[in-house]
Amino acid sequence: xxxTTTIPATGRAKEKADDAPILSGAQMILxxxxxxxxxxxxxxxxxxxxxxxxxxxxQDKIKHILVRxxxxxxxxxxxxxxxxxxxxxxxxxSGPGATNAVTGLTDALLDSIPIICLTGQVARHLIGNDAxxxxxxxxITRPCTKxxxxxxxxxxxxxxxxxxxxxxxxxxPGPVVIDLPKDVQIEKAPYRRSGQRGEHRTYRPQLDGDExxxxxxxxxxARAERPIVYSGGGIINAxxxxxxxxxxxxxLIGAPITNTLMGLGAYPASDKQFLGMLGMHGxxxxxxxxxxxxxxxxxxxxxxxxxxxxxxxxxxxxxxxQVDIDLSSINKNVPVDIPIIADAGRxxxxxxxxxxxxxxxxxxxxxxxxxxxxxxxxxxxCLSYKDSDEVILPQKSLERxxxxxxxxxxxxxxxxxxxxxxxAQFLGFDKPNRWLTSGGLGTxxxxxxxxxxxxxxxxxRLVIDVSGEASFQMNMQxxxxxxxxxLPVKIFIMNNEYMGMVRQWQDLSYDGRRSHSYSESxxxxxxxxxxxxxxxxxxxDPAKLDEAILEMINHDGPVLxxxxxxxxENCFPMVPAGAAHNEMLLAGDVxxxxxxxxxxxxx
Amino acid sequence: xxxxxxxxRHTISVIVDNEAGVLARVTGLFSGRGYNIESLTVAExxxxxxxxxxxxxxxGTRMVIEQIKAQLDRLVxxxxxxxxxxxxxxxxxDMALVKVSGSGERRxxxxxxxxxxxxxxxxxSVNSFIFELTGxxxxxxxxxxxxxxxxLVEVARTGAVALSRGPSGL
Ligand SMILES: Cc1ncc(C[n+]2csc(CCOP(=O)(O)OP(=O)(O)O)c2C)c(N)n1
Ligand SMILES: [Mg+2]
Numbered sequence: 001x002x003x004t005t006t007i008p009a010t011g012r013a014k015e016k017a018d019d020a021p022i023l024s025g026a027q028m029i030l031x032x033x034x035x036x037x038x039x040x041x042x043x044x045x046x047x048x049x050x051x052x053x054x055x056x057x058x059q060d061k062i063k064h065i066l067v068r069x070x071x072x073x074x075x076x077x078x079x080x081x082x083x084x085x086x087x088x089x090x091x092x093x094s095g096p097g098a099t100n101a102v103t104g105l106t107d108a109l110l111d112s113i114p115i116i117c118l119t120g121q122v123a124r125h126l127i128g129n130d131a132x133x134x135x136x137x138x139x140i141t142r143p144c145t146k147x148x149x150x151x152x153x154x155x156x157x158x159x160x161x162x163x164x165x166x167x168x169x170x171x172x173p174g175p176v177v178i179d180l181p182k183d184v185q186i187e188k189a190p191y192r193r194s195g196q197r198g199e200h201r202t203y204r205p206q207l208d209g210d211e212x213x214x215x216x217x218x219x220x221x222a223r224a225e226r227p228i229v230y231s232g233g234g235i236i237n238a239x240x241x242x243x244x245x246x247x248x249x250x251x252l253i254g255a256p257i258t259n260t261l262m263g264l265g266a267y268p269a270s271d272k273q274f275l276g277m278l279g280m281h282g283x284x285x286x287x288x289x290x291x292x293x294x295x296x297x298x299x300x301x302x303x304x305x306x307x308x309x310x311x312x313x314x315x316x317x318x319x320x321x322q323v324d325i326d327l328s329s330i331n332k333n334v335p336v337d338i339p340i341i342a343d344a345g346r347x348x349x350x351x352x353x354x355x356x357x358x359x360x361x362x363x364x365x366x367x368x369x370x371x372x373x374x375x376x377x378x379x380x381x382c383l384s385y386k387d388s389d390e391v392i393l394p395q396k397s398l399e400r401x402x403x404x405x406x407x408x409x410x411x412x413x414x415x416x417x418x419x420x421x422x423x424a425q426f427l428g429f430d431k432p433n434r435w436l437t438s439g440g441l442g443t444x445x446x447x448x449x450x451x452x453x454x455x456x457x458x459x460x461r462l463v464i465d466v467s468g469e470a471s472f473q474m475n476m477q478x479x480x481x482x483x484x485x486x487l488p489v490k491i492f493i494m495n496n497e498y499m500g501m502v503r504q505w506q507d508l509s510y511d512g513r514r515s516h517s518y519s520e521s522x523x524x525x526x527x528x529x530x531x532x533x534x535x536x537x538x539x540x541d542p543a544k545l546d547e548a549i550l551e552m553i554n555h556d557g558p559v560l561x562x563x564x565x566x567x568x569e570n571c572f573p574m575v576p577a578g579a580a581h582n583e584m585l586l587a588g589d590v591x592x593x594x595x596x597x598x599x600x601x602x603x
Numbered sequence: 604x605x606x607x608x609x610x611x612r613h614t615i616s617v618i619v620d621n622e623a624g625v626l627a628r629v630t631g632l633f634s635g636r637g638y639n640i641e642s643l644t645v646a647e648x649x650x651x652x653x654x655x656x657x658x659x660x661x662x663g664t665r666m667v668i669e670q671i672k673a674q675l676d677r678l679v680x681x682x683x684x685x686x687x688x689x690x691x692x693x694x695x696x697d698m699a700l701v702k703v704s705g706s707g708e709r710r711x712x713x714x715x716x717x718x719x720x721x722x723x724x725x726x727x728s729v730n731s732f733i734f735e736l737t738g739x740x741x742x743x744x745x746x747x748x749x750x751x752x753x754x755l756v757e758v759a760r761t762g763a764v765a766l767s768r769g770p771s772g773l
Contacts, residue, residue, distance in 0.1 A: 142628060143635050147679040150623065167679055202620060203679045328673035331666055
């Protein structure tokens with residue numbers, strides 16, 4: 001025994017002589033997170049993370065928010081990240097804790113949201129043995145993270161955590177998983193970092209665009225008779241300054257601008273150059289202008305299929321300029337003429353400079369005919385709907401919500417479905433970081449936890465989850481989190497008693513066979529709220545809508561509002577499956593079935 | 604993206620950090636995004652044991668190949684991606700072990716062909732041989748095809764490894 005307990009005089013023993021503190025893995029994690037400025041962790045405990053939870057208990061620098069399901073922890077971290085611009089942090093246990101977080105990780109990957117997810121793992125010697133609550137977390141999350149780590153060496157922890165934050169937030173942001181075996185959390189080692197900067201050894205995203213390409217882009221825009229700016233979520237990721245530069249450049253060149261679902265708020269919706277959202281449920285003017293433009297500047301937008309419609313008919317005659325931090329976003333769906341790999345803000349700054357240097361303002365063609373055409377498209381009033389005295393129209397409920405929240409700098413989240421598209425069409429955002437929605441993955445159940453994350457970041461702001469009665473039920477257990485932390489989140493359920501978006505597609509493409517899209521056996525939402533000690537409101541009469549909305553907004557605390565809206569209202573405009581942008585449908589159009597099976601398949 | 608345009612074969616070199624899971628990231632990317640792998644080889648290539656080189660032969664339209672390279676490049680442990688097929692001329696070699704059994708005239712014929720292809724005999728028994736052959740993929744394909752009529756039992760191949768010609772490297 002004595003022989004084995006004697007520590008040999010190896011290099012490691014000598015290293016201990018320096019002043020690196022000896023910490024357990026769990027202590028290292030807390031220390032590294034503190035160094036990185038983390039203020040909040042969204043999590044849920046379990047056997048494999050008990051050492052970390054014990055350290056959380058012993059400190060008060062980092063606040064832990066206990067959710068009710070790990071998926072919600074990930075979405076809450078996304079909401080936190082999207083509103084603050086800082087990475088959101090998640091902590092879950094091994095096995096089911098990690099697998100429950102997978103939807104949130106995938107959501108963050110598709111929408112490029114920086115979140116860092118710490119997962120517990122069984123002890124190193126048990127890995128691969130089908131141990132209790134063991135899952136191959138790095139294997140499962142490899143395709144749904146930007147990067148992931150399995151920590152096998154306790155001494156590497158400080159570096160790995162710093163590197164994970166670097167990778168998650170630099171370049172195109174995304175989710176990063178750090179899988180932490182329980183014995184690594186317990187083992188003690190010196191807390192030492194190999195470098196101070198916390199970068200990755202080799203991962204270095206390109207931030208400045210190629211000068212020649214930028215000049216070519218500015219020149220093309222200066223010659224354009226029908227220019228358009230199309231910006232997406234990337235501009236939000238590039239920070240609020242990038243949105244300001246986007247507005248500055250757009251005003252400078254006098255072009256119309258449209259935003260993707262993820263990009264709303266980057267350009268003020270109230271500005272006259274703004275055409276609204278584009279894409280499947282985008283405005284008539286935005287989609288037509290995209291189709292007919294001669295030069296398109298895409299910034300932080302990835303030509304997603306919901307945006308382009310039929311790819312071969314997408315903006316056929318235009319010269320396309322694309323600014324993106326991620327090379328793989330270029331030429332993926334649509335061939336681009338002038339690609340610029342860069343940070344959106346830096347590229348816009350340089351474009352503005354070039355515009356001035358070259359005096360392009362003087363040589364620009366007259367854009368009046370283009371604007372006249374746009375004004376003509378605007379006269380369609382594509383978002384108009386037929387109001388009623390008998391029933392609350394969903395569009396109306398959002399118009400009133402927008403009206404009463406004006407000037408309050410509210411943050412809105414949504415779930416997925418018709419209500420999401422109407423919210424995008426009607427709320428109108430003038431600033432970035434105020435709009436939280438699941439764009440890429442389209443995750444029902446995203447909105448409520450995302451609102452929680454936003455409310456944690458901004459306790460005094462008005463945070464509203466625009467919800468559908470079906471989506472709400474996907475993460476409604478989070479009412480418990482709202483109650484526990486007394487978060488004044490407002491949940492505005494646009495209750496149409498249908499999975500409205502599914503019902504709409506079934507009516508349009510499947511001869512109205514509403515297979516399993518009726519929201520059967522709904523709970524009494526007011527009673528449900530009250531069961532959690534939360535205020536519940538129900539409104540059905542259009543005459544009482546305003547009063548109900550005001551009651552919700554003015555209540556000092558969380559509110560669950562059951563807003564009963566028209567049941568069979570469809571969301572328009574709509575680019576039908578397999579159609580081109582200029583084949584958009586408006587409310588009242590006679591709607592035919594998709595032309596062929598190919599069109600049905602692309603939905 | 605629907606496949607439009609002609610499909611071409613490309614040999615791509617990828618320098619990666621030699622860390623756990625890196626090969627799974629690369630192969631997972633190909634399967635997850637529906638890209639084709641014709642062959643893939645990997646081994647550590649620097650004496651410090653920090654870098655590996657993956658040679659992958661794939662095929663696709665110009666746009667798909669561009670995507671493959673861009674997607675590879677954004678994997679965090681990937682350092683460098685080079686498309687040898689478009690960057691210039693390159694040398695590509697595959698190695699095969701080919702087991703052939705037979706006797707009499709067929710055995711003699713197999714040996715004669717092996718000689719013409721400059722294959723080495725690395726194992727022999729009274730009624731079998733294992734030939735070792737290096738060369739281009741096409742050369743090995745041709746050899747294996749000829750052996751098919753002469754008692755081919757089984758083949759093991761490495762897949763292509765490749766370097767660009769000339770003085771510079773990745
Ligand atoms: C997790 C998940 N499952 C299924 C879907 C498919 N889906 C898209 S919209 C929708 C209906 C949503 O209904 P509801 O929340 O009531 O919103 P509405 O469309 O009625 O406004 C469904 C089922 C999805 N997007 N997410
Ligand atoms: Mg509904």
